[in-house]
Amino acid sequence: MKRYVIQKCLFYTLNFKFLRFVFSTLFLFSATVQNNFAIPEDENWDDSYGFSTTLDLSGTINAIAISSSDVYVGGNFSTAGEVSANNIAKWDGSSWSYIFAGDCNDLAVSGSDLYASGDFGFSKWDGANWSSMNVRDVRAIAVGGSDLYVGGGFTTAGGVSANNIAKWDGSSWSPLGSGLNNSVNALALNNTDLYVGGSFTTAGGKSSSFFSSWTINMIDLELDKYVDNPTPNVGDHITFTVIATNQGPDAATGVSVTDHLPSGYTFVSFTTSQVTSGQSATLTVTATVNPSGDYLNLAEVSSQNETDSDSSPGNGVDTDGDGNVIDDPGDEDDGDGAVIIPILPVVDLELEKSVDNAAPYIGDNITFIVVATNQGPDAATGVSVTDHLPSGYTFVSFTTSQVLLVII
Numbered sequence: 293m294k295r296y297v298i299q300k301c302l303f304y305t306l307n308f309k310f311l312r313f314v315f316s317t318l319f320l321f322s323a324t325v326q327n328n329f330a331i332p333e334d335e336n337w338d339d340s341y342g343f344s345t346t347l348d349l350s351g352t353i354n355a356i357a358i359s360s361s362d363v364y365v366g367g368n369f370s371t372a373g374e375v376s377a378n379n380i381a382k383w384d385g386s387s388w389s390y391i392f393a394g395d396c397n398d399l400a401v402s403g404s405d406l407y408a409s410g411d412f413g414f415s416k417w418d419g420a421n422w423s424s425m426n427v428r429d430v431r432a433i434a435v436g437g438s439d440l441y442v443g444g445g446f447t448t449a450g451g452v453s454a455n456n457i458a459k460w461d462g463s464s465w466s467p468l469g470s471g472l473n474n475s476v477n478a479l480a481l482n483n484t485d486l487y488v489g490g491s492f493t494t495a496g497g498k499s500s501s502f503f504s505s506w507t508i509n510m511i512d513l514e515l516d517k518y519v520d521n522p523t524p525n526v527g528d529h530i531t532f533t534v535i536a537t538n539q540g541p542d543a544a545t546g547v548s549v550t551d552h553l554p555s556g557y558t559f560v561s562f563t564t565s566q567v568t569s570g571q572s573a574t575l576t577v578t579a580t581v582n583p584s585g586d587y588l589n590l591a592e593v594s595s596q597n598e599t600d601s602d603s604s605p606g607n608g609v610d611t612d613g614d615g616n617v618i619d620d621p622g623d624e625d626d627g628d629g630a631v632i633i634p635i636l637p638v639v640d641l642e643l644e645k646s647v648d649n650a651a652p653y654i655g656d657n658i659t660f661i662v663v664a665t666n667q668g669p670d671a672a673t674g675v676s677v678t679d680h681l682p683s684g685y686t687f688v689s690f691t692t693s694q695v696l697l698v699i700i
């Protein structure tokens with residue numbers, strides 16, 4: 293068609309050559325056309341599927357999905373290459389095969405399954421059979437790991453209430469919060485951010501102008517720490533308890549809590565436990581109170597796999613910088629501290645010494661009795677008594693009684 297028009301122009305050029313400016317204009321036009329013909333075809337594009345080939349498709353393609361080395365195309369066509377095909381076909385790198393379906397508007401591969409949406413609804417092809425996914429009017433599909441996200445114009449997915457967007461985890465449907473107030477036409481997933489576009493004006497009840505994003509695997513870790521005795525004696529055993537709780541809505545994985553026992557304590561033992569729901573975990577640390585040192589004990593969530601809605605792991609406990617780290621509502625909720633005020637024990641040791649015979653003969657055996665008594669109020673430990681037998685005596689024997697060390 294284009295070549296015909298050019299020849300016609302040249303013809304007019306010959307007939308109106310006396311009009312100089314017209315000739316000039318037409319000459320320029322002619323030169324431009326010649327330049328177009330000089331442009332080589334792009335080597336990047338593959339012409340294997342052209343109309344004159346045996347691999348051509350007979351209608352429009354709306355979606356493409358990749359599964360390993362296979363490429364699925366979906367659209368509105370009746371033949372793929374030399375095989376009859378209804379709207380979905382597979383290209384294995386050398387030939388077409390087909391999967392019978394209605395008009396297809398989107399495709400996605402998750403695991404070994406092909407998911408397709410179209411005038412037939414939303415269905416899964418497992419390589420041998422179609423099965424309905426029980427969602428109507430799906431217009432966009434995104435795959436994240438083993439999860440599948442679909443958007444469209446629906447209020448239920450597999451019987452579960454879901455407003456225009458839903459997640460399929462391989463076995464069941466679930467909504468994404470309260471969803472969108474109007475239809476979803478586009479989805480794209482980037483790590484943990486699912487971007488959503490459509491005709492909606494609210495997303496999750498929040499104002500949103502036709503575009504929003506949903507954070508996948510949102511969690512809310514909270515951490516509380518306390519000590520069983522805030523005023524122990526030096527030398528006492530005390531126990532710190534750290535409770536990490538996930539307020540959800542999604543499951544938390546890879547959660548690590550860091551608790552550095554400061555210099556005011558000597559480590560004794562620890563235990564961990566996880567409640568059956570998997571939503572909270574408890575760490576207890578037993579330590580001895582040292583006579584001096586740092587007694588402020590901090591604990592914080594130091595890592596996790598998912599995104600926390602209101603805190604970041606490993607950024608310190610005093611996140612508001614006010615110096616308070618103990619149950620401070622101004623700090624992030626994934627860290628906490630506990631402190632003690634150590635008390636030096638007070639004792640009152642008394643010692644009394646007596647001899648059983650104050651006027652013995654030379655050579656007699658006599659007995660000295662040393663009584664050490666603790667009048668308290670705290671326990672006395674590490675008590676030593678020294679008794680040097682002077683040169684006027686020769687040692688014979690000694691006995692001790694635990695009574696001497698009993699605390700009063």
Ligand SMILES: [Ca+2]
Nearest residue numbers: 512513602603
């Ligand atoms: Ca949190």
Ligand SMILES: [Ca+2]
Nearest residue numbers: 516517518619
């Ligand atoms: Ca606390």
Ligand SMILES: [Ca+2]
Nearest residue numbers: 604605624626
């Ligand atoms: Ca934090």
Ligand SMILES: [Ca+2]
Nearest residue numbers: 610616620623
């Ligand atoms: Ca603080």
